[in-house]
C-alpha cells in the first residue's frame with residue numbers, strides 16, 4: 001500500500017559507533033571515525049533525493065560532555081577536521097549546513113572551534129538542494145527553554161507560533177526520526193520538531209548505514225498511515 005506521505009525532514013540519532021567498533025576489536029575512536037564517514041556518505045545520498053529538504057543529525061548532546069575526556073577530545077577533533085577540510089565540498093554541492101545547539105560564550109567549546117561553528121551558521125546558500133542541521137552541544141529541552149527566554153526578553157507572548165519562530169527558525173517539522181543501534185528513546189533530540197514524527201529503530205549500528213539501508217527506511221516510512229491526531 002502506498003500512502004501520500006511527505007518526507008520533507010528526516011532526523012537521525014546516530015547511535016552505536018562504540019558498539020560497532022568494540023564488536024570488531026577496534027577502538028571507540030575508530031568507531032566515531034567510521035560514524036563520521038557514514039554521515040558524510042548519507043548526506044550525499046540525501047542530497048540526490050529530491051523529496052528530502054532537510055536532514056538533522058544528533059552529533060553531540062549537552063549530556064555527552066560527561067563522557068571520558070579522551071573521547072570528548074576525539075569527537076571534537078573529528079568535528080574540527082570536518083569543518084576545516086570537508087564542509088567546503090558540501091557547500092559546493094549546494095548543501096547548506098546549520099549548527100543547532102548552544103554556541104554561546106559559556107558553551108564548553110574551545111575558542112577556535114567555536115568560531116568555526118559560528119562561521120558555518122553565517123554561510124547561507126542561494127537555493128540549497130538540501131539543508132543539513134548538525135545538532136552539536138544540543139538538547140531539546142535546552143532549546144525550548146532558550147527560545148522561551150528569548151520570547152520573554154522580547155516582550156512577546158509565549159504562544160506556539162512565537163515559540164516556533166524562535167525554535168524552528170527555518171526548520172520544518174520532522175516527518176521521520178531514525179535511531180540506529182536498538183535503543184528506543186529520543187534522548188532529548190528535537191523534542192518540539194518531532195511532535196508528529198514517525199519513528200524507526202534499527203538493530204544495526206550507525207557506521208553500517210548506507211544507501212541501501214536508507215532505501216529500506218524510506219519504504220517503511222511511505223507505508224505508514226499518518227493521521228496527525230485525526231481519524
Ligand code: FPP
Nearest residue numbers: 014015016017018019032035036059078079
Ligand atoms: C553515538 O555512538 C555517537 C555519538 C555520541 C557521537 C556521534 C559522532 C559522530 C557520528 C561523528 C562525529 C560527527 C561530527 C559531525 C564530528 P555511541 O558512542 O554512543 O555508541 P555506543 O552507544 O555503542 O557506545
